[in-house]
Amino acid sequence: MSLLAKGILKGMAVTAKNFFQSYYRKERLPTVQYPEEKSTITPFTRNFPFLLYDGDDAVDGMRCTACTLCERACPPQCIYIIKDKDEKGKPILRPRIFDIDTSVCMSCQLCVEVCPYEAIRMDSAFELSNENRFEGLLINRGDLLKSNDYYHALNPVEARETDDRIAAKNALAEAKKKARQKKTRLAAAKAKRPPSRLKKSPPAREKPPQPEKSE
């Protein structure tokens, strides 16, 4: 160590520069003062999942069909689904209970990726503190359901793409249905078939692709 400690003086010049520049240069003072100002949340930020519904009524417009694909794909197993039934006990393609335990959820987005109905998306809300650490962090169906408009506000690009995809899928399903109807009509005209067969083919929109049991 020489008396003229060159390296030390150089370092001190750097810190002095930083000290003074922090008063007039933005990049030298990047702190965000949290409660007053919030750092910009990008549309792609993911935090916890939410469920999408179309239209105005949250329950009727629900896209989720309770196929439990997301439940199976969830690595920490924090999704909990029970299928809905109508009064007669017949299953309806929609969850009666859809819970996500946010204290367990690790925001991995695998549920979003496996969902074939584009029904589940990631929210970027991050202020989720709660007084009750058990029930408070368990988000149920009512709180999870958000409208498509909310999704459009959250991430317009992706939401538009999703809408286009669904529209295309619906159109395809519609076309198929029409074709099938036409075919069956033709077939019915040609040869008499038992009506039960007709009844058996449900509209393609509601038919889930075979859930991958092994996944």
Add this chain to the structure above:
Amino acid sequence: MNNFFDLKLVELGRWIEAFFADFPSLKLVVHLLLCTLPLALSFMGAFAFTTWLERKGLARIQNRPGPNRVGIFGLLQPIADGIKMLIKEDIVPERSDKLFHFLAPIMLMIPALIGVGFLPLGDGLHALPLDSAIIFFFAISSLNTIAVFMAGWSSRNKYSLLGGMRAVAQMISYEIPLVLSAVAVIMIAGSLNAQEVVASQQISSWVGSGNILQEFFGRILGWNVFKPWGFAGFIFFFVAALAEANRSPFDLPEADSEIIAGHLTEYSGFKYAIFFMGEYISAFAIAGIGVTLFLGGWNGPVFSGLPWFVLKLFSLFAVMIWIRGTLPRLRVDQLMGYAWKFLFPLAILNIFLAGFYHFIERQWGTAIAMLAGWILGFGALQLAATALSRLNQSPIMRSKRVYQLVE
């Protein structure tokens, strides 16, 4: 001349004392209180302000805003901290030596406050105007070694013990270059009296002359730091003072990345606050004696007295903060080696240089002496420093490293 502020303060003191003129027994008490209480309170206030200054300064160096929640610019942060410290639980380790654990912060606080009393704050503002103030100051300030070791030993914590051991080794070692660099000043000033040391640091032939320019520079150029031996001595003194006050880069006793907080590990709440305050006030005291010895004390152009002293004190502290924000810490063996193998010989050499400079100054007059002194003094010091650092460094560190970039 312009030490108006100091004179008013002294007058105020006399005025208050005058109320008790009829009660001889009370008079002494009041006199003592007037000497000590404002001093203690103002230094505690300065401590509070400095914690804010340090946090803010460090934060700005580190590109963050620092405390800004309590009060404007976070100025009330020290008060909030104080309240927090007061209401915190005081945890004493189960198997600690409780008496010494309790006494250690007090033991640190007392010599720090006494040391402050020796500082000549202004013209006539001097709580303990002893003739041998400087030697007393060094004697008293070395007592905090004991306090730190008490804290380290009584906590019954291995980190505390390590910190205490480091503190003893470090403080005793750095006492020597500290005092030796002060010896040069005392030798030239010819007195151990702090006020006389301050008075010696103005060019007396210029100061009383009435010429504005001479008046102005007479009060600056006389400072010891503007003499070759004084400049070198100031650096030695400052380095040793950093070590004495446990400031970075010599904060080994409380090295947080190695031994957690050293002797402070087992302290919490109010005791910790006292410890903290004691360390800051001893840092103040040692910076104050540095101001007195090398930076001309309360001397200054335009006006002299307390404001100049405060200004110099805080500037010195700002440099300490700046250093703290920049430098990493030395290792314990390097620290000791630096004191004994580097600072100590250089400080001794510096005493001889001071005598030499003083001699030629008297013989040939100031201008030639300054030139010759600067050249010769600096040449000698630089030569010695280079030689010492060469001797102390291992050859592996001397070579410049080259890194190869390969495919």
Add this chain to the structure above:
Amino acid sequence: MSPVQTMPPRGYHLSKDELGADILEVAMGPHHPSTHGVFRMDLKLDGETVVDLKPVFGYLHRNHEKIAEDISYPMSMPFTDRLDYLCGMTNNWAYALSAEKLIEIEVPERAEYLRVIVGELTRLVNHCLLIGFFINDLGALGTPLLYALREREKILDLFEVLSGARMMVNYIRFGGVRCDLPEGWLGECQRIVDAFPAFLDEYETLLTENEIIIARAQNVGVVTREEAIDFSLTGPMLRASGVNYDIRKVDRYGIYDRFDFKIPIGGHGDCYDRFMVRMLEMRESVKILKQAIRDLPDGNIMGKAPKIFRPAPGEAYGRIEAPKGELGFYLISDGTPIPYRFKVRPPSFVNLTALRHMCLGHKVADAVIILGSIDIVLGEVDR
């Protein structure tokens, strides 16, 4: 090379009787400011000198391997983020690489470029943080650390825009990457990469010539070339000892053979070399990034990955040059969608083997910086 003695001969072992003094046993950790997590070193000190050191692991042990052997292959991907939680991208990549070896999926070119971009950004992130903490261990009060964090933050923001999360990215998939770049991302990335060398210059002015850092870090914790290979050290630690071995160059996984970059090699194998090798590596990463951004082709981002990942029975060992060293995943498949054996070869865990050897005979303060220079993350050491 003859078989070396198992216990290092360096340092010294003194009994209480030999010295006539007490040996102080200090448990440094698990809650210690500079053990970088919950790690413990049981030190035996003679004064300040380390005479014996025992690393103690397992405070963060989650048994990641056991968890992964219970769930299907793709479901382990988010868990790999949590291994070395500073470098989620490279962990993803290493796992994807091993799984792709197992089932032989073609990765499209654009995805390979994206992997290189995020992988090298991760290297910047990790080295920034490591160097900051290393200097912090040396005792600088946070200033270099905070400068490094300032720069790291910008890259983490990029990651957030790209993948949705700053650290737990979960971005790379078997056969590609999860999503394509958002609009404007590449420009922003280019801007940050272009500005990065300025930061490195400032940082080097601040640190590399500092006499205290030189005195503290040089000749401390020396690992010679032969020892480094013998200890299975990898990454910057190995290269600081003078071994030219970078898996990016040796294996040329992904598309690393297309880029022009060099490997910095240290000559002394001490803490200062490890620090400098990382500094230089960052510059090389910037070089790679510039080339990758320039050459990024259009096209698919996902290869033809099967929907159900069910590899044939077999085994695969894939390794990449993660910022900390060789990160390997050893997968054994028994034909089910669940891995039969899932083994992580964590670089920082293996690098810790040399800790005791490096620390013996040095001071306590050196033990701290040696640990800092190894660059450990306890999520990875304990898994």
Add this chain to the structure above:
Amino acid sequence: MPQRETGPIGDPTAITIETTIGYMGAIDHQGVIRRFPELEWDDFSGSLILSPERVDEVVSWLKEDPAYRLDYLSCVSGVDYLEKEEKTRVRNEAGKMVVKTSLSPEKMEVVYHFYSMEKKTGPFILKQRVHSRENPVVTSLTPHYRGAELMEREVYDLFGIHFTGHPDLRRILMWEAFQHHPMRKDYVPPNDYEYEPTPHGDVLQRARERREELEGQSP
């Protein structure tokens, strides 16, 4: 043949660093088979299967032989095989892969991945196999590669495989008082967690059921 770096550490000028390095070369397995014809060579995984007695001899040969110079031990992993009916793909006389069902006995393996830093080749896989799960004992490679020390300790801890010749064989990730070896396939996690009522319990129960269901499936 790249020149090997020589010279003492501490002298940067003494280091000559090879300027070109090629792709990672594959290791010529035939040489090993020629040298140790009696050893079992698993063509399927490309690995040499050893019984613990031969380890010292084989490994020191691999390390010293100029054609191999396996100086770098990359990874040590334990594998636990329960006794089970196994379907293996084998090549029949016609050269076609057919699935053959056989009862594979219980065994434990320690898998070593070697590379050569000098020759930039690898990996070479070596498996130490023991046919006992009760008290498996294999030979430690730590005397040959000090890098194996912690990795072998980990295998010992998680699989319960003893390494003879290991200097410091203690548990590493689990605590000393822990009884079991959690990475073994028949390890059942004890149900002694600090229990707190969580709404998550049902989910976990269903996950467990599904796992059992999955495990019941065959490929």
